[in-house]
Structure formats: structure tokens, C-alpha cells
Amino acid sequence: MNASPSGTGTDPSPRTFDYEDDLPRVPLPTLEETGERFLEWCAPLLTEAELARTREALEDFTRPGGPGRELHAALERYDATEGVHSWLDTFWPYRYLGRRDRIALNANFFFLFHDTGEGQAERAAGLIAGALHHKLALDAERLPPVLQRGQPQTMAQNRFLYSATRIPGAVQDTVRAPYSAEHPGPSDAKHILVFFRENMVRMDVLGPDGHPHTLGELTGALQQIMKASPALEPSPGSLTTKARAEWAASREALLAVHPGNRDALDAVETALFCVCLEDFAPADAQEASDHLLHGGSGNRWFDKAVSLVVFGDGRAGINVEHCELDGTTILGFVDSVLGAPAKEHSRASGARSQGAPHLEPITFVLDDALRTDIREADAAFAAYAAATATRLVTFDDFGSTDAKALGMSPDAFVQMAYQLAHRRAKGLTGATYESIATRQFRAGRTEAMRVVTPQVLRFVAAMDDPDAPPAARAAAFREAAEAHVRRAKECQAGRAPEQHLWELQLIQRRRGAELGVTEHLALFDSPGWTIMRDDYLSTSSAPSAHIQAFGFGSTSEQCIGVAYVLLPDRLAVYLSTPEHVADAMRVFADELRRAVQELRELLAAES
Template sequence: MTSGQNTTFAYEDSLPRIPLPTLEESCARFLEWCAPLLTPDQLAATEAEVAAFLRPDGPARRLHAALQEYDAQEGVHSWLDTFWPYRYLGRRDRIALNANFIFLFQDTGQSQVERAAGLVASAVGYKLLLDDERIPPVVQRGRPLSMEQNKFLFSTTRIPGPVQDTVRAPYSEEWPGPSRARHILVFHRGNMFRLDVLGPDGRPYSPGDLAAGLHAIMKAGAAPAAPGTSVGHLTTKARAEWAASREALLTHPGNADALETVETALFCLCLEDLVPADDLAACDHLLHGDGGNRWFDKAVSLIVFADGQAGINVEHCGLDGTTILSFVDTILGSPAGEHPEAPAQGEPDFRPVEFALDDALRADVQAAADAFAAYGAATAATTVSFEDFGANHAKELGVSPDAFVQLAYQLAHRRAKGLVGATYESIATRQYRRGRTEAMRVVTPEVVRFVTAMDDPAADPATRRAAFLAAAAKHVARAKECQAGQAPEQHLWELQLIAQRRGAELGVTEPLALYETPGWTVMRDDYLSTSSAPSTNIRYFGFGATSEKCIGIAYVLLPQRFNIYLSTPRPVADAMFTFADRLREAIGELRQLLAATPPEPDAHGEMAGRAG
């Protein structure tokens, strides 16, 4: 292991702690954030409950005091340390499509096996550098960012639980230090194989050796798996149901060893038969392809199509988009995974991973496969691509690129659905110790005035420009507040979770009416859920919608281009397609509107909501 300030985790203990807002600050911001979405009566009802929530002898004071005490405890890195496991591991719906996210990589023109071998070699090379803490810390605008999430890239597996999931991972009390596993999981036609990627002495196999191993696996797995035998389908189930299925698996001899192989594997490699018809088909398949050729609980799954196109599917509980972007940018920057420390060793060892399945388990696997296929079919998606617009064009117009596109989303949504709806944007906070993301709510009074002015026949261009610039300035200011930890939602949410976990102990047994108010429920019921992943190495970023009326907006905003993947439940697909059409129009309309006025010299705010 190397030492010094350039080691991977050198700054972790010296990073500033994320500030814990006061109760008054969060309640004031909450009212400010929800107000533009509410009717006067809804706002009045919410204000009354906030006042009750803040009373000096109220339960909120005890909950906040408990959070302050927790934040001051030795070994606690952030007041959000408990929040994140509850947020991600406590969800009980399926994570496939609903929580996992994807990136579609730039194409290289390589064959499937050549691309796969290069990706595996590069990923293993990254792991070996990480083991020695030789991945340099990311520094942004002179500030180091937390690298803690890198510990969850390899050999990390989410384990389903009846009430809450757990995570099996290295760098933990149960598994100190880096993973010493030497194998990955390879899926082909629903068949699962263990493939060694490190030799017995820990040396990585060369891309050529790995290619030989992959060719052998594809030959061994040439016959598609029999129906009801691809156990990966079970990872598409709702979490408590999957937990019950996992317990049933463990009642059969040998399955514990198979699960051990799966759960300790460094990562998954999924070799697909499919040649995607276009980028949309590729993204859809990356996000919710054949569940039998996946293990959605693994932190990282590299997926390579039959024509060599490739991407990644990521389990979200320990990994945010910014960490995956750094990982992807590094492994895709390696020339075909050619590492000088990987001399030829010969074809690596591989063997099938097989589960003992009785009739009931086979029926369970098949039912999961059928249910997830129907769930995927009930999801609609589309892509929107701008080859003539990117971040540089927004800057030339004197506007923050992220503010520009977020306001375009608001205008398109108003025109597509007839209203301004609750909008979530993920804001990275990795400059703090164990920092992850903050929840930003995009709709402000300035946004409402802007979209109203754009469709007001009486508003002249100067009025519309002024409304746009005011909304953009407010967007940048709010994003900066979120980056500084000055946001209400996660604070208030954690107080609610403390009441659920420790209410009796703290004397908080009555219902907390704040969390039933229109302000809380309306603000958090997304019409748009948005997140950005800027990287020249990826074509598209994707994730699913968060509710029955939500459009998921995953966007890649680069200097010269802008690609978006939209997802929504199929019953409301028409509104999504209309939104896509209105968005194309809105981008052009706003460019024309702003081009008529000179850019402000101080309006180049770079406040982008990075991938969450």
C-alpha cells in the first residue's frame, strides 16, 4: 500500500462534516420549497402543522436532540450515517428498474468477446490499484471529494431481508480490508459461471487469456438455460419476497456454496445475445433486460451486447453516479484493458454455478421471470438527443447549463401536462465526509412565473427573458445551498425515521401530523425525477420513474451535445412522448429568446446536479 496525500482515502478523516441544520432552518426552507406547489388552503394547513411541529415542548425537539446526540457520537461520520441505509435498504419494492441505474458506453467497434475481455481487465486493474490505495482522490475546484464509495465497487452484494436488506461488502467489520476474491460471475443465455480473473498468486489475467476463458464459457453455455433454472430472476422480486425465496434456496444442500460464489464475486459480466436496434433499445435492455442473465443485487454488472456495444448496471445502495462515472472514465480510458502487469498465464479457470432447485423453486423462478417481463413491458421509454446544443451553448448565452435544461424541463412539462409539478434533482455532496447526495426541489416561485410568462400572449420577449434569468439565478442559488447541506427534506425525513425507530424510547408515540400535510406529500410526489451524468465516455444515462405519474429524466449534458433518456409507466406514456416533443421545442425557443440579449458577464454559474 502506498502512503501520502495522494492515496485514495487520504482525505477521508479530514473532510468537513456535513452540517446539521437547525429545526427552524429546515422548517422554514420546507415551507419555502413546497409553497409554489400548493393551493392557498393547502399552504395554510401545512403552515399550521409546521408551527405545531416547532412548538418548544413538541416531539420534534426530542427527535432533533436525539439526532444531534447521534451526530456527536464517536465513530459517526455524518448525521446521515443511519439515514442512507434506511433510505436505500429499507425500500420493499423491486430494485431492478426501480432503483438500479445504467450507463450506455461509447461504442468502440470491437467484437463482443474482445470488448468484454478489455472491460474485465480494466476493471480488475482498477481493483488492484484501489487495493493499494493508488486511485488518486478526486479533487473538484480545489476541494478533495470523499472516496469512501469506492469500497463498494467490488465484491459488494445487497442481501434481501424480510424487513430491511443488508449489504455484504469488504472494508467492513465482518470482512476487513479489500476483497481477496479472485473471480467474477459471467452470465450467458441464463447460465451462470464463475471465472477466475486473478491467478493463484494474485496476478491479473491478460485480456487475451480472459478472451480465451470467455470463448470457452460461451461454448459451455451455448444452450439457453432451461425455464425456471436461471436463479438471477429472483433478484427482480420485491425485497421481502426475494428474501423468502433466498431462505428457500438455502434449505437445499449446495446452494449455500453457490450463493457464496455469487455474493463474493468481484462483479458480474453479462454477455447478451441481443444486438440492440438503436440506443433506446440498448438502454432499455441495460436497465431491465432478461433478469435471468443478471444478478441485480451485485453492485456492478458490466453488460456487453452481441455486437460489442456495452454498458453498466449499478445497484444504488452504496454507489452514486459520481463514483461510477470516475470508475467508468478510468476503465474506459485504458487501452483495451492492456495492463503491463498482466503477462499471459493461459486460459483462466471457470466452472458453472449451479443451484439445486425443486419443483417449487423452479416455479418461483419462472413466476419471477414472467412478472418482471410484464413489469418491464409496462414501462415506456424514449430518448431525446441534441447534436447542436450542449453546455457550451448555454454558457455562451450567459446561463448555467444545468439551470438552462432544468427550466426547459419545466416549460415542456407545463405544456405537456398542463401544470408545474414537483421535480427532484440530485445534487452531489461528496466534498463532505461520507457525503453522497442532497435532494433538491426545482420548482420555485420564479420557475412558476417563468413558465407562466412563456405562454402569456401579453408578455413581450424582454419580460420572458427577465423571468427566465430570475428563475435561472434562483436555481443556481438553491443548488449551491444544497451543496452546502442547507436543504430541508433529508433532515425532516430522518426525524421521521428516528420516530419510527426510537419513538417509544424518546417519548414520541403520537402521529407526527407534519408528514401527512399537503406540503410534505405534494412536494415529494415527483412529476419529474432528474439527474445528470456528464462524461464523454457515455452516450446515455438511465433509470426508472419513481411513481405512477413520474417521468424519469437521466441526462448527459456535455459541451457540444445533450442526450436524455426518459422513462415512465406505460399508462401515461403519451404524456411522456408529448413532453419529449415539447422539450425539443423548448430548447430551441429558449436559445432564440436568450440570443436576443447579450450574456451577463457574471452568469456562468456551473452548478450542475450530478448523478445521484
């Protein structure tokens, strides 16, 4: 029997997935609600003429008997279909698995962990032990469901942490994973995939009876792997950096050139997770972060759900494939792995001495065409990474506690600081995305929040208006922050327009002829739709005391990716942007420091 999904009346269930069937469904807004919010959200970014054109296109889309009505009715029918968990069930695979560009750097994200002072092999062994403890607890459904303000959060994404691999496709990718029709229940794999100097090694970390190897045995096996010379053949891992259809063709070539390559791919794709051992020590957190984002492609398999990366000096982090995993799930995993000493994880997981773990090189048979393909992929990705500029900006004297002491929502404070810094750096206010978690819903993931409001425009104008007194600036700041909080709550409640409209557009692409909706939809060419979604800032937060930095790539040619770790006593912001606009990003970083200090002083002066 399930425990109370409300978090009241009974104690929380200890079983990981007990709440899933009782979670509320993601609400499907009415077409009228979405249309009204869409106009409200895009208006601050548009001229009067652009807004008028957008309104006209929206009215045509939503008119009685119009295309929007037919598409929305189809979505309502889909949402009511037995076995459908959410009206977004089809949307998410298209959004992530349908993208055709490279996922390395563009979609995968990373966390940089705090240093422990351990050596490389010991650090890697400890992370493996922590992950195995987490996996075995997950398999037995002993991971307690996450509660947020007493409300259960979906745990469904945890099913994609282990032995999950994205498989490239010519038109759309797929995911090979446990808890599926092909493989019901948790993964029964006993091995991980270890990279070192582009050598790929299958390492058994669980014994025949499912018990983990001891820390000493894991450490010894890793030390043995690290005696290897650089690989003689180029690593097929570089192929995972290619655009998806191109990688799909390369994967077919791998399978065709020799039958043994199927077994090699199987070992890679079923591995519990990757451990990427680097043979160098980064100079600082900036270099470590950059390498976690786009490290040497031959020492990665970017399609693996989880890749733990450990540098030569023992510093470590994680690179994550995004299609089935959001930051909140990975934070839960990281906090579990890093929240206890490795020895405690090893003991609690039932680790026992079983002798040296079995090690087996994973080798691919290559022909000259594949060797050339791999080398060209590696060179192309290196050039792509070099064309990306980054900056890690840290604030050791400001955190969420300081914002709260000033009577301000911490997230609203930093988001307004981003807006002010961007206006000063680039001379304009541009479309800004913020990811908002919606895990309180069944199969919930995230909502797309658009940050720019009329109050934001008034705030940034007041801050640089020489005639505006401090009281007026502070009032504008607070009004903008309050508007931000209101919009974030709308998104948390599943009441945002963008994904709803986007899915209606996708329904026409998939089923337009069947539904009789084949006409051109001017709404999706309108200024409101195109300008609101053309990011100048793409932002996301990852609060965890166990990580130094969090990062991802930018989403467009003029975009600055803003990944931030906001904790009670500090703020760390990792910025990324295309190199050709790097100067503006560097100015933004400087202006951000200025904005945070200026806004603190402005609110402090009120008291």
C-alpha cells in the same frame, strides 16, 4: 501523515482514502432553518389553504417542548456520538436498504458506453482488464482522491465497487462487502460472475499470485463460455427482480433445498463483479438503453453492485445497484475503465500469461416449487418492464458550451427547459426532484433538491403569455435560472430541508416510545410534505464523455424519470414513465425539443 485536506499548502495525497478523516462533516441544520426552508420550498406547489394547513402543522411540530424539538435533540446527540460519521449514517441504509419494492428498474441505474467497434468477447475482455486495473489500484490506494475546485471529495463509496452484493431481508436488506468487520480490507476474490444464455459461470480473472490474466486469455475464456447452449434450468437471477421480502423468502428456500446452494450463492455474492453477455445485438441506442435498465432477468443478478453488460455486437454498458453507490462514484469508475486502451490497462495492472482462466459452472439445485417461483418472477418482471415506457432524446446541436455562451448555467438551462416542457405537456407544474452531490463532506452522498420556485412559476407563465414581450420572457427565464443556481448551492452546502425532516420522522418510528414522542405527527400528512415529495419529474445528471446515455426508472405513477448527459457539445436525455401515462411523456419529449430551441433563440436575441 495526511496531506492538506484543503487542497492547498501541499501537493494532493496520492493515497485514495487519505482525506477521509479530515473532510468536514455534513452540517446539521437547526430546526428553525429547516422549517423556514421547507415552507419556502413547498409553497409554490400549494394553494393558500394548503399552505396554511402546512404552516399550522409545522408550527405544532416545532413548538417549544414539541415533538420536533425532542426528535431534533436526539439527532444532535446521535451526530455527536463517537464513531458516527454523519447525522445521515442511519438515514441512508433506511432509504436504500429499507425499500421493500423491487430494485430492478425501480432503483438500479445504467450507463450506455460509446461503441468501440470491437467484437463481443474482445470488448468484454477489455472491460474486465480495465476493471481489474482499477481494482488493483484501489486495493493499493493508488487511485488519487478526487478534487473538485481544489476541494477533496469522499472516496468511501469506492469500497463497495468490488465483491459487494445486496442481500435481501424480510424487514431490511443488508450488504455483503469487503472493508467490513467480517472482511477487513479489500476483496481477496479472484473470480467474476459471467452470464450467458442464463448460464452462470465462475471465471477466475486473477491468478494465484493476484496478477490478472492477459487480454488474450480473458478473451479465449469468454469465447469458451459463449459456446454454451441455453441453460436447461431456470436462472435464479430472476429472483433478484422480486420485491425484497419475497426475494428474501426465495433465498431462504434456495438455501434450504440443498446444502450445495450455499456454496453457489457464496460464489455469486463474493464475485468481484458481473459480466452479462447477451446473445443479440440491439437495433439502436434506445433498445440498448432499455435492455441495460431491465434486460432479461435470468441473465442478471441485480443485487450485484456492478454488472457490465456486453451485447452481441460489442456494444456495452453497466447496470448498478444503488444502495452504496451513487452516480458520481460510478462515473469515476467508468472514466477510469474507458479512459485508456484495454492493452494499456492490462500492461499497467501487471497482467501475465498464466494459461486459460479457470472456469466453473455455478449450479443451483432446484425443486419444482423453486422452478415455479423463478419462472413466475421472470414473467412478472417482464410484464413490469413492458409496463414502462421510455424515450431517448438526443440533442447533437446543443450542449453546455452553448448555454454558457448565452450567459446561462448549463444545468439551470436544461432544468428550466424541463419545467417549460412539462407545463406544456401536462398543463401543470409539478414537484420536481434533482439529485445534488455532496461528496465534499465525510460520508457525503446526495441532497434532495426541489426545483420548483416562485420564479419557475413566473417563467413558465411568461413563456406562454401572448402579452409578454421577449424581453420580459428572457428576464423571467434568467431570474428562474438564478434562483435555481442559488438553491443548488444551498443543497451542495448541505442546507436542504427534506432529508432532515425525513430523518426526524424515522427517529420517531425507531425510538418514539423511548423518547416519549408517540403522538401523531401531522406535519408528515400535511399538503406541503406530501405534495412536495410526489414527483412529476425526477431528474439526475451524469456528465461523462465516455457514455452515450444514462437512465433509471420513474419514481411514481405520474412521474417522468429524466436522466441526462450534458456535455460541451451534446445533450442526451433518457425518459421513463409508467406505460399508462406514456402519451404525456411522448408529448414532453417533443415539447423538450421545442423548449430548448425556443430558449436558445430567446437568449440569443438579447445580444
